[in-house]
Amino acid sequence: MALSFRSRLEHASAPLAERLNALPRLVGPAVLVVLLLVGIFAPRPWGGIAFLVVAAFLGWLLFLTWQRLALPERLMRLAVLVLALAVAIVRLVPAG
Template sequence: MSPLRESFERASAPVLQKLAGLPRAIPFLLVLGLLLAGVLIPGWGWILVALVTLFLLWLLFLGWPRLTPPERVMRVAVVAIAAAITVTQAFPR
């Protein structure tokens, strides 16, 4: 494992421990609420979707070495969809 990855995982550990201590529904509902609010709020709502996208990207990066190829594809697809929503919200026609 690279030193950069190790330092990133070490820096992320306290936040992950706090997330793991929460009931499972809380992070899910928070992400869902931010995503829905971001889609429904005109104008600056894309910022909320961007936060969700960054959070999902962070989790993807941390879990990447332990994921199987099909899991990687599915998680990359979810991040790509969230990124597409962010871009379409930020730069409407």
């Protein structure tokens, strides 16, 4: 019997999640802060790419935890993901 997409992604994500869990506690937030600062202060295409990386990471975490979250938690995390994607689009699309 074939596994569902969720099951396959959870199994594929397990080694990466274990490696992230093995890092010191401040490494994850520090990397996210650096990416956010790059996203804010870097020139146009690079800032948007940094925000896309942050959004991809947040989306991955949201997908993995979606079934365990209550509705308010889902909505708040989804709002943060949408905000990160919106900022990435604004930083990637040239003004004009």
